[in-house]
Amino acid sequence: MTMGTRVYLARLAGLPVFDPNGDRVGRVRDAVVRLRTTNRPPQVVGLVAEMALRRRIFLPIGRVTSMDAEAVVLASGVLNLRRFEKRPNELLVVEDLLDRRVTVRPESGDGPDTPSTVVDIGMDLNRNNEWLVTRVAVRGLTGRLARRGHVFQADYERVRGLIGPTDTQGTSNLLALLEQMKPADMANALQDLPDARRNEVAAALSDRTLADVLEELPEHDQVEILVRLDRERAADVLERMDPDDAADLLGELPKAEQSVLLDLMEPDEADPVRQLLEYRPGTAGSVMTSEPVIMTPDSTVAEALARIREPELSPVVAAQVFVARAPSATPTGKYLGMVHFQRLLREPPASILGGLVDSDLEPLRPETSLAEITKRMATYDLVAMPVVDSTRRLVGAVTVDDVLDHSLPRDWRDRDLTENDEVVL
Numbered sequence: 001m002t003m004g005t006r007v008y009l010a011r012l013a014g015l016p017v018f019d020p021n022g023d024r025v026g027r028v029r030d031a032v033v034r035l036r037t038t039n040r041p042p043q044v045v046g047l048v049a050e051m052a053l054r055r056r057i058f059l060p061i062g063r064v065t066s067m068d069a070e071a072v073v074l075a076s077g078v079l080n081l082r083r084f085e086k087r088p089n090e091l092l093v094v095e096d097l098l099d100r101r102v103t104v105r106p107e108s109g110d111g112p113d114t115p116s117t118v119v120d121i122g123m124d125l126n127r128n129n130e131w132l133v134t135r136v137a138v139r140g141l142t143g144r145l146a147r148r149g150h151v152f153q154a155d156y157e158r159v160r161g162l163i164g165p166t167d168t169q170g171t172s173n174l175l176a177l178l179e180q181m182k183p184a185d186m187a188n189a190l191q192d193l194p195d196a197r198r199n200e201v202a203a204a205l206s207d208r209t210l211a212d213v214l215e216e217l218p219e220h221d222q223v224e225i226l227v228r229l230d231r232e233r234a235a236d237v238l239e240r241m242d243p244d245d246a247a248d249l250l251g252e253l254p255k256a257e258q259s260v261l262l263d264l265m266e267p268d269e270a271d272p273v274r275q276l277l278e279y280r281p282g283t284a285g286s287v288m289t290s291e292p293v294i295m296t297p298d299s300t301v302a303e304a305l306a307r308i309r310e311p312e313l314s315p316v317v318a319a320q321v322f323v324a325r326a327p328s329a330t331p332t333g334k335y336l337g338m339v340h341f342q343r344l345l346r347e348p349p350a351s352i353l354g355g356l357v358d359s360d361l362e363p364l365r366p367e368t369s370l371a372e373i374t375k376r377m378a379t380y381d382l383v384a385m386p387v388v389d390s391t392r393r394l395v396g397a398v399t400v401d402d403v404l405d406h407s408l409p410r411d412w413r414d415r416d417l418t419e420n421d422e423v424v425l
Contacts, residue, residue, distance in 0.1 A: 009120065139173075215241060272290040275395075284385075287370065292320075301348065321353065
């Protein structure tokens with residue numbers, strides 16, 4: 001895709017945006033189409049870009065100097081930071097048009113229309129330097145069961161039902177676009193969808209993907225999506241969340257609903273969540289993860305390194321190994337100490353963990369306050385701290401991201417800046 005040729009707009013979603021100096025200023029999330037009062041094709045007036053702190057701003061199409069498969073480049077580093085708001089005569093390509101059910105008139109003018117769904121929107125630059133919607137990529141629907149057909153392109157004038165109210169917007173193409181994103185970016189994209197559309201798309205995600213996305217959403221959005229699922233599906237999704245995140249989400253629901261969902265979960269998945277729900281809010285017990293990396297003292301460095309390489313572990317959880325006597329599931333046997341991954345990298349693979357543990361750090365207790373945890377982690381430059389019960393059994397670990405999640409305002413995931421001035425980046 002280059003300037004002066006046809007550009008397909010859904011393909012721009014997720015691309016980085018750079019200023020003329022090559023500095024990244026954000027990422028493309030959508031394209032804005034303005035409807036016109038005549039039968040002329042809609043005009044593409046700009047892009048929606050996401051900047052730091054999840055602020056979405058409008059980038060006028062006239063400020064874009066190049067668009068290709070790798071990036072969008074702006075002509076100026078001057079940006080208006082006013083939060084983007086869609087106007088009544090505007091549509092968003094990804095949010096409003098992707099997956100919309102339409103019909104396509106035959107090119108010859110004879111024969112029946114072809115039922116289809118929108119896959120992408122193509123725009124071209126005319127002689128007046130206006131980007132206009134000229135082509136629509138669609139997937140034909142065939143047969144009584146509306147099976148998926150082949151993808152083809154049609155002139156805008158041949159497509160009926162693209163503009164205007166609809167209750168026939170599917171999810172398949174939007175899902176394909178979202179699945180290329182990281183969970184945090186996917187969560188941001190879902191937040192900007194209308195409620196009904198967001199819930200429909202969320203329900204179509206796999207259990208694993210939806211669990212990852214829920215962990216990145218504000219609590220009110222988590223609850224809204226979860227309660228729209230049938231209870232068995234909700235329980236399946238909760239099983240795939242980290243226990244501490246699942247406990248936080250369940251804590252927003254009425255006690256009766258908590259009990260129903262916990263009973264539907266597999267006992268091995270539900271038990272650590274039940275335990276976390278018993279702790280008082282604002283304490284180590286309420287914010288800790290009950291599934292840190294735990295190994296016995298006779299384990300080797302090689303075994304520990306293999307364990308922390310597992311891709312499903314977050315970086316802060318994988319940064320250290322907690323050593324305790326069997327059993328290794330929380331609550332463990334007697335807690336002995338911890339070994340940071342940097343120490344593991346410096347030791348021979350056959351070394352035994354029991355001889356490497358750092359036991360100088362006093363563990364947290366479940367009732368330790370969040371303020372005290374923050375102070376101790378800052379004092380010793382720690383990314384995680386063990387939590388033990390009265391008999392020194394390891395019951396979990398508090399990580400730095402746990403502390404941040406519970407120290408920031410409850411609505412930090414959907415807060416926005418208030419400045420409306422232009423800035424030079």
